[in-house]
Amino acid sequence: MVSLIKKEDTSITEEATHPVLEHAGSGIPTPTLFEWNRPFFEGGLQGKLRLQRCARCKQLIYYPRMLCPRCFSPDYEWEQLSGRGTVYSFAIVWRPNHPAFTDQIPVLLAVVELSEGPQMVSTLLGCAPEQVSIGMEVSVVFDTIAPDVALPKFVPQT
Amino acid sequence: MSPRDPAAKRPFEGNAVIVGYGQTTYHKRPEWSTLQYCIEAVRLALDSCGLSNDDVDGLGVCSFMLPPDNTATLAEHLGMTLTWGYLGTFGGAAQVIGLQRAVRAIEAGDAETVVLVAADAYSVSAHVSLMDDFNSGMREYLIPYGMGGANGLFAMLEQRHRYEYGTTREQLGKLAVTQRRNAGLNPNALLREPMTIEDYLNARVICDPIRLYDCVLPCGGGEAIVVTNVERARTLNRPAIRVLAGGERTNYGPDKLVLLDAGWREFAPTMFEQAGLSRSDIDMVELYDDYPIMELIQLEGLGFCDRGQGGAFVEETDISLTGTLPINTGGGQLSCGQSGAGGGAIGLTEAVMQLQGEAGERQVPNARTALVSGFGMVGYVKGLCQSAVILATE
Ligand SMILES: [Zn+2]
Numbered sequence: 001m002v003s004l005i006k007k008e009d010t011s012i013t014e015e016a017t018h019p020v021l022e023h024a025g026s027g028i029p030t031p032t033l034f035e036w037n038r039p040f041f042e043g044g045l046q047g048k049l050r051l052q053r054c055a056r057c058k059q060l061i062y063y064p065r066m067l068c069p070r071c072f073s074p075d076y077e078w079e080q081l082s083g084r085g086t087v088y089s090f091a092i093v094w095r096p097n098h099p100a101f102t103d104q105i106p107v108l109l110a111v112v113e114l115s116e117g118p119q120m121v122s123t124l125l126g127c128a129p130e131q132v133s134i135g136m137e138v139s140v141v142f143d144t145i146a147p148d149v150a151l152p153k154f155v156p157q158t
Numbered sequence: 159m160s161p162r163d164p165a166a167k168r169p170f171e172g173n174a175v176i177v178g179y180g181q182t183t184y185h186k187r188p189e190w191s192t193l194q195y196c197i198e199a200v201r202l203a204l205d206s207c208g209l210s211n212d213d214v215d216g217l218g219v220c221s222f223m224l225p226p227d228n229t230a231t232l233a234e235h236l237g238m239t240l241t242w243g244y245l246g247t248f249g250g251a252a253q254v255i256g257l258q259r260a261v262r263a264i265e266a267g268d269a270e271t272v273v274l275v276a277a278d279a280y281s282v283s284a285h286v287s288l289m290d291d292f293n294s295g296m297r298e299y300l301i302p303y304g305m306g307g308a309n310g311l312f313a314m315l316e317q318r319h320r321y322e323y324g325t326t327r328e329q330l331g332k333l334a335v336t337q338r339r340n341a342g343l344n345p346n347a348l349l350r351e352p353m354t355i356e357d358y359l360n361a362r363v364i365c366d367p368i369r370l371y372d373c374v375l376p377c378g379g380g381e382a383i384v385v386t387n388v389e390r391a392r393t394l395n396r397p398a399i400r401v402l403a404g405g406e407r408t409n410y411g412p413d414k415l416v417l418l419d420a421g422w423r424e425f426a427p428t429m430f431e432q433a434g435l436s437r438s439d440i441d442m443v444e445l446y447d448d449y450p451i452m453e454l455i456q457l458e459g460l461g462f463c464d465r466g467q468g469g470a471f472v473e474e475t476d477i478s479l480t481g482t483l484p485i486n487t488g489g490g491q492l493s494c495g496q497s498g499a500g501g502g503a504i505g506l507t508e509a510v511m512q513l514q515g516e517a518g519e520r521q522v523p524n525a526r527t528a529l530v531s532g533f534g535m536v537g538y539v540k541g542l543c544q545s546a547v548i549l550a551t552e
Contacts, residue, residue: 091313093306101304
């Protein structure tokens with residue numbers, strides 16, 4: 001079972017829209033930041049799940065893109081989402097690809113369908129593997145893995 | 159979508175045929191470099207049809223680990239002067255796509271004789287480090303989650319397929335067990351010891367619902383085929399294998415992450431129409447089997463059964479070597495091993511060997527037609543590339 005908060009190395013920022021965990025673990029591979037994905041990862045630091053919304057075709061975009069993959073527009077706005085969704089599918093990962101995750105076994109990998117429509121792959125925290133099911137309602141928390149990167153992860157809705 | 163109707167693609171002219179194949183020894187732990195596997199596979203393929211390096215003017219290469227070498231530098235090693243080249247970047251779909259490129263090039267006169275090689279010195283550690291930096295979508299948005307490589311992604315695909323369609327582990331296991339039996343007749347397969355359905359069902363959990371025998375064994379190996387024009391083929395005294403039709407898609411369903419339904423569904427009707435065959439005319443199917451669940455999705459997409467019915471189809475069909483639809487007659491990647499990009503070519507080599515009547519103990523009786531399917535290049539969650547060809551004896 002993955003514990004949501006380890007007292008000695010995590011804390012929750014109270015004023016955030018959604019909880020932000022400070023992850024002390026090091027060695028986790030971090031994403032490269034670009035102009036078009038930085039607000040996504042930085043939004044997480046403030047407890048906000050933000051995605052690009054294309055200014056032309058109005059589609060929500062994930063993963064972040066330089067151009068809208070549907071209509072090719074370079075214009076978009078960052079929109080804050082509810083942070084709620086459901087589990088579309090999941091897997092219980094006993095053998096993470098990267099050694100940095102061996103202390104998090106099993107990793108509960110999931111495709112989360114956000115209430116606003118887009119799907120994203122993330123991990124589930126705060127629940128046991130046997131509790132996970134397709135259709136389970138979840139909400140976002142953020143895991144700070146680097147000073148400028150907080151990853152959206154999901155916990156069961158209470 | 160494209161304004162052009164993809165079904166309007168021009169059929170192959172029938173002037174390009176496959177005349178030879180080569181498969182190196184497979185090594186559980188790679189014993190050679192990727193370059194060596196490439197060179198050896200090319201040598202074996204040319205030997206099989208009595209050709210040499212100076213007969214070749216076209217070369218296609220599919221490999222994850224060949225860089226910094228490439229098509230041009232491999233041609234230099236092989237002493238070939240090329241008028242045509244291809245570097246396959248479609249992962250496990252690349253060799254089947256390369257064959258279609260080669261057919262067009264030969265028809266156009268851009269090349270007369272083409273060798274297509276796919277190989278890798280694919281150790282477990284090479285596989286793991288490749289996955290960690292496979293492409294930018296995966297690197298930025300999946301790897302930071304500890305996603306378990308391809309196992310995690312295909313476990314989620316299987317989970318959803320089972321949820322939507324009631325697919326069972328027993329149905330998936332029939333593929334793995336049948337292929338293992340075929341591999342027992344294939345001296346080059348790495349996993350030949352008999353496997354029961356209980357062995358499959360009770361194997362160690364890797365990435366629930368995926369267990370050990372759902373996964374392929376990374377290994378060292380190389381695959382190659384030789385394609386030439388009909389006139390040249392007549393001089394070689396070898397069975398010429400016709401390439402009746404084919405198709406490919408890249409980034410089908412751009413809004414989807416979990417591809418229960420992929421590009422095969424879109425191009426299969428045109429492919430069968432251009433081949434002049436129906437599904438029941440196909441004597442064997444060589445599917446891309448990185449996981450059994452992908453085989454079901456290919457059977458569905460290629461139209462052997464309805465959407466979601468892949469599990470039931472496999473359960474009800476005799477897929478053995480003497481059955482109504484033999485599947486992965488040499489054991490596939492699940493039993494032979496996955497030689498990196500060579501995994502996308504093993505089905506093509508096997509089909510050519512079968513249609514040339516040289517498959518030995520595992521020869522499918524009276525084999526006249528084969529369908530070979532490719533799949534590869536996992537990007538953000540889904541495999542981006544699908545391909546297939548239909549082959550036939552003359
Ligand atoms: Zn747009």
